[in-house]
Amino acid sequence: MEKNIIPHTYQISQDDRKKLNNQNSFLMWFTGLSGSGKSTIANVVEQELYKKGIKTYTLDGDNIRKGINNDLSFSPEDRTENIRRIAEIAHLMVDAGLVVLAAFVSPYKKDRDNIRSIVKDVNFVEIYINTSAEECERRDVKGLYKKARAGEIKNMTGISAPYEAPENPDIEINTEKETVEEAVYKIIEFITPKLQLNHE
Ligand SMILES: Nc1ncnc2c1ncn2[C@@H]1O[C@H](COP(=O)(O)OS(=O)(=O)O)[C@@H](OP(=O)(O)O)[C@H]1O
Ligand SMILES: Nc1ncnc2c1ncn2[C@@H]1O[C@H](COP(=O)(O)OP(=O)(O)O)[C@@H](O)[C@H]1O
Secondary structure (H helix, E strand, O other): OOOOOOOOOOOOOHHHHHHHHOOOOEEEEEEOOOOOOHHHHHHHHHHHHHHOOOOEEEEEHHHHHHHHOOOOOOOHHHHHHHHHHHHHHHHHHHHOOOEEEEEOOOOOHHHHHHHHHHHOHHHEEEEEEEOOHHHHHHHOOOOHHHHHHOOOOOOOEOOOEOOOOOOOOOEEEEOOOOOHHHHHHHHHHHHHHHHOOOOO
């Protein structure tokens, strides 16, 4: 399809916006099963960044699947489109000069690789919240695993749909061995150099 889209060159760049904010901008992407701990950990990381005066925004199921992506199901094709749109939104926010936290199951490797190419490698930190399906089912925070076992939910990741674990994440947290505090410390330690304005 011919699109005839010719981008306009704006004078204020991403670097200008970072300078004005006096911070670097990048995307932290949390992936893992439902109930693995993505939101719990992202929430505390964001609070720690807030205390440091870092401007952030968190994208997760509530503000995305109930809003802009409320037309998408949990089929493999719709999950791919879900992640693609979120990556594009995150890219705009990183371009705007924010540190963005995104917490999505994002079970397919090819979809996560696509995020990396949309936001560019240098701006992307992949955080794998590694919690076994058995433990997530034991927690069953939202009662979804019970519903999936009863056949009321199709395509439930970890039960009736696959989760392709990241092979080489920047950070891996095993929530069956590490506490929330330990996880947050590990993440903050990793990203602290990246918060600096001139970090490459
Ligand atoms: N079938 C199925 N599989 C997995 N998860 C399900 C499903 N149906 C509903 N939910 C709820 O939707 C949240 C996952 O949405 P995501 O947008 O993160 O999923 S995905 O990245 O497109 O795979 C997920 O939220 P989290 O628990 O925060 O991960 C669930 O609450
Ligand atoms: N070490 C841990 N890290 C994160 N969550 C944990 C940990 N140990 C237990 N939990 C619990 O697991 C649940 C994770 O739920 P949630 O953060 O909503 O997961 P997700 O966003 O991945 O669906 C919460 O009830 C949380 O208190």
